[in-house]
Amino acid sequence: xxxxxxxxxxxxxxxxxxxxxxxxxxxxxxxxxxxxxxxxxxxxxxxxxxxxxxxxxxxxxxxxxxxxxxxxxxxxxxxxxxxxxxxxxxxxxxxxxxxxxxxxxxxxxxxxxxxxxxxxxxxxxxxxxxxxxxxxxxxxxxxxxxxxxxxxxxxxxxxxxxxxxxxxxxxxxxxxxxxxxxxxxxxxxxxxxxxxxxxxxxxxxxxxxxxxxxxxxxxxxxxxxxxxxxxxxxxxxxxxxxxxxxxxxxxxxxxxxxxxxxxxxxxxxxxxxxxxxxxxxxxxxxxxxxxxxxxxxxxxxxxxxxxxxxxxxxxxxxxxxxxxxxxxxxxxxxxxxxxxxxxxxxxxxxxxxxxxxxxxxxxxxxxxxxxxxxxxxxxxxxxxxxxxxxxxxxxxxxxxxxxxxxxxxxxxxxxxxxxxxxxxxxxxxxxxxxxxxxxxxxxxxxxxxxxxxxxxxxxxxxxxxxxxxxxxxxxxxxxxxxxxxxxxxxxxxxxxxxxxxxxxxxxxxxxxxxxxxxxxxxxxxxxxxxxxxxxxxxxxxxxxxxxxxxxxxxxxxxxxxxxxxxxxxxxxxxxxxxxxxxxxxxxxxxxxxxxxxxxxxxxxxxxxxxxxxxxxxxxxxxxxxxxxxxxxxxxxxxxxxxxxxxxxxxxxxxxxxxxxxxxxxxxxxxxx
Numbered sequence: 001x002x003x004x005x006x007x008x009x010x011x012x013x014x015x016x017x018x019x020x021x022x023x024x025x026x027x028x029x030x031x032x033x034x035x036x037x038x039x040x041x042x043x044x045x046x047x048x049x050x051x052x053x054x055x056x057x058x059x060x061x062x063x064x065x066x067x068x069x070x071x072x073x074x075x076x077x078x079x080x081x082x083x084x085x086x087x088x089x090x091x092x093x094x095x096x097x098x099x100x101x102x103x104x105x106x107x108x109x110x111x112x113x114x115x116x117x118x119x120x121x122x123x124x125x126x127x128x129x130x131x132x133x134x135x136x137x138x139x140x141x142x143x144x145x146x147x148x149x150x151x152x153x154x155x156x157x158x159x160x161x162x163x164x165x166x167x168x169x170x171x172x173x174x175x176x177x178x179x180x181x182x183x184x185x186x187x188x189x190x191x192x193x194x195x196x197x198x199x200x201x202x203x204x205x206x207x208x209x210x211x212x213x214x215x216x217x218x219x220x221x222x223x224x225x226x227x228x229x230x231x232x233x234x235x236x237x238x239x240x241x242x243x244x245x246x247x248x249x250x251x252x253x254x255x256x257x258x259x260x261x262x263x264x265x266x267x268x269x270x271x272x273x274x275x276x277x278x279x280x281x282x283x284x285x286x287x288x289x290x291x292x293x294x295x296x297x298x299x300x301x302x303x304x305x306x307x308x309x310x311x312x313x314x315x316x317x318x319x320x321x322x323x324x325x326x327x328x329x330x331x332x333x334x335x336x337x338x339x340x341x342x343x344x345x346x347x348x349x350x351x352x353x354x355x356x357x358x359x360x361x362x363x364x365x366x367x368x369x370x371x372x373x374x375x376x377x378x379x380x381x382x383x384x385x386x387x388x389x390x391x392x393x394x395x396x397x398x399x400x401x402x403x404x405x406x407x408x409x410x411x412x413x414x415x416x417x418x419x420x421x422x423x424x425x426x427x428x429x430x431x432x433x434x435x436x437x438x439x440x441x442x443x444x445x446x447x448x449x450x451x452x453x454x455x456x457x458x459x460x461x462x463x464x465x466x467x468x469x470x471x472x473x474x475x476x477x478x479x480x481x482x483x484x485x486x487x488x489x490x491x492x493x494x495x496x497x498x499x500x501x502x503x504x505x506x507x508x509x510x511x512x513x514x515x516x517x518x519x520x521x522x523x524x525x526x527x528x529x530x531x532x533x534x535x536x537x538x539x540x541x542x543x544x545x546x547x548x549x550x551x552x553x554x555x556x557x558x559x560x561x562x563x564x565x566x567x568x569x570x571x572x573x574x575x576x577x578x579x580x581x582x583x584x585x586x587x588x589x590x591x592x593x594x595x596x597x598x599x600x601x602x603x604x605x606x607x608x609x610x611x612x613x614x615x616x617x618x619x620x621x622x623x624x625x626x627x628x629x630x631x632x633x634x635x636x637x638x639x640x641x642x643x644x645x646x647x648x649x650x651x652x653x654x655x656x657x658x659x660x661x662x663x664x665x666x667x668x669x670x671x672x
Contacts, residue, residue, distance in 0.1 A: 005401025005656070006623035009192040023087075023203045026252035030210065031079045033248045037241055038075040039067045079210075083249075087206030094202055098155035098162035098194070099139065101201065101309075105300050107141035107164045112492045113427040118170040121355070124415075125175070125182050126163055129275070130487055131414060132407035133186055134400075134648060134657035136532065137487045138163045139494065142170065148294035149173065149285070152309040153185040154194055158401075158655045159532065161189045166298075172288055174352050180282030181311055183272030183403070190401040190657065191271070193264055197309045200257065205305050207253045211246020214239045250304070254323040257308040261325040266335060273336050275403035283337035284345055286312075290329050291346075387641075387662060389634040393588045396630035397623055400656045410663035414484055422473040423488070429496035432489035433504045434466035436529060438474045439482055440511045440522050441467060447515050454514040460507050467507075479521070479645040480660065483652065486525065490532055501533045509604075518604055520564040521642070524649040527608050531615075531653055543616030547589055547624045550617060553610035554625055557650065558585045559597040560607060561632045565643045584635040589628025611653050626656055 043066060047053040057063045064072070094100045102109075110119050123140055130137040138153070141164035149168045155161035163185050165178075173181065188194060217239025273279045289296045289312050296312025297303075307314045313326040326332075333340050389396075415423075425431030437455075442448045448471070455464035474485065493501065508529060512522045544550040562582040568574040575598070582596035617625060629650065633643045644661040651658040 004398050006619040009619035022256045026207050027083050030249045031076050033245045034079040035075050042067050083206040086209045087203045090205040091202035101154040102141040102162050102164045107143045110140040125179050128411045129186050131484050132411035134659045148297040149289045150296045151181050151311040153188045174350050176281035177285035179276050180285045183275045184268045187268035187271035204253045207249040210242050211250050214243025214246050257325045258323045261308040265326050269336050271403050277405040279337040283333045283340045286329050286333050389639040393627040393631040397626040407659045410660050419473050426488045429492050432492040434470040436489050437467035438470040441471050451511045451514040454510040458510050479642050527611050528653050542618035545618050547621045553613045555594050556610035561629050565633050581632045581635040585628040585632030588631035589624050
């Protein structure tokens with residue numbers, strides 16, 4: 001059985017610990033090489049003759065007896081200190097996550113409102129996959145200077161990833177091929193690879209630093225006018241020595257990357273095919289790498305350090321491929337598409353430029369696919385009714401992070417169903433702010449007026465007017481659209497000024513409190529937006545190793561779900577129903593003797609605080625919490641559309657991406 005999302009996350013954390021041990025071993029090897037070279041240089045200067053040095057060594061009882069201990073200690077400590085300092089500086093420098101890594105390689109952020117057809121196609125593919133997988137829409141970058149075919153995903157958590165592709169990928173891949181590449185990168189996002197890859201990038205830069213210095217010195221001397229004099233020759237020799245010593249580090253760096261990277265590339269390939277249901281797309285993308293003159297080659301300064309993060313082999317082959325970060329193209333193609341016929345595929349594939357020609361652009365971005373033509377579930381019939389839920393709590397929790405091909409069809413239909421005028425608003429900061437506020441405006445005119453007046457009282461009259469204008473576009477959309485709208489808005493919102501983001505949070509809080517009744521849906525949307533727009537530091541070690549350690553916060557969330565799903569009308573019956581649902585969920589989560597919080601015991605602040613604390617759970621403890629939440633919501637064997645979307649919103653806040661749960665509502669499964 002394939003490992004779950006939580007098991008993959010836990011495995012990535014364990015692999016990071018192994019990486020530290022390998023790193024220390026590599027540092028020791030480089031230090032030993034420097035000490036050896038220092039000793040050799042010292043003996044050469046002192047004796048100027050190998051025979052005399054050997055004779056002196058025999059008399060002294062060993063080579064090291066001839067070298068001053070202070071010199072050896074200085075060489076060892078200096079080298080180790082330099083490597084550790086560079087690694088630490090790199091880790092701090094990349095503390096901002098995926099955006100810092102993308103900026104480091106010179107990638108350019110793609111505007112959500114981009115009008116370049118190739119970039120528009122890329123954004124649509126990313127949006128479609130994000131909605132289908134339950135991942136927040138990643139920020140998208142393009143490496144304009146790179147003509148090879150490659151891509152990478154980076155970030156320290158699932159909800160704040162970035163995806164970057166080369167210009168060569170945009171220009172040489174068709175939509176199906178691009179979808180295969182992006183599916184591969186989404187697998188890395190969901191499998192915990194980004195945390196591992198980011199950690200490797202930081203520490204490996206220190207290991208290869210000496211080699212980089214040596215190469216720089218040699219290049220500088222080679223291009224200087226005085227390269228033929230003795231001083232230049234000596235400097236060149238020092239550079240060569242550093243380069244050779246650095247290659248000891250480079251050898252171990254590649255060994256570490258090869259040990260960690262290859263099998264995860266196979267897993268990402270398999271997940272991409274499972275997600276897209278199109279093995280020809282990924283196989284074709286790999287085949288195009290083999291055809292391109294540049295292949296997957298990356299030319300920027302950080303190609304070596306980042307080689308393990310890319311979609312394809314970004315650097316040259318070593319020792320016949322023994323230490324390569326990626327398996328051979330032929331082997332990857334054979335695994336994802338046995339019997340792949342390159343000649344037939346190449347003859348039939350559409351040319352990328354033709355796909356985005358004006359008369360075919362709509363089809364290219366996926367809004368007129370066969371899947372998009374199928375109807376969405378009729379939420380007017382099913383939005384407040386229950387559907388049978390045939391999964392256990394453990395099976396339900398296993399849905400987190402799952403790449404399910406059927407969800408891609410649903411995502412295409414959902415995107416196609418959104419009004420184009422709403423999509424346009426979501427692509428720019430001001431329109432995105434107005435649309436998110438409009439989601440929380442009450443359907444009744446008097447309540448909506450009170451909400452808008454609350455915005456005016458906060459000095460946000462212009463934002464209130466924009467939200468009122470956007471309200472007709474969001475009012476007819478059911479709960480299944482709400483998370484998608486927030487997700488589509490986030491890339492533009494993150495481009496807004498810090499003041500604009502602060503105003504949005506203030507506006508949402510005012511709207512939520514205006515009617516003096518905070519619904520569960522309002523609370524979770526507010527918490528999600530607030531969490532996404534708040535400054536994020538690099539993810540730390542889990543704060544809570546077990547769910548029992550965060551017991552009080554888990555009880556808050558389980559109580560919230562229990563009350564959200566209760567349908568009784570009288571207060572007493574509502575409390576009884578909520579208590580019964582809570583008891584099932586608490587038992588599944590292993591919270592013995594826990595009692596549901598009474599109605600009114602939870603405030604906006606307490607729930608927000610508990611959600612933030614629960615983000616600090618270790619992966620396997622998170623799995624237990626999600627099992628409890630599903631058991632609570634489905635305690636009677638059924639689930640409502642609003643409950644399903646609430647679970648997805650809660651999962652989004654907790655960095656536990658849930659794909660659409662009720663993408664196919666069969667009328668036969670509906671319960672009165």
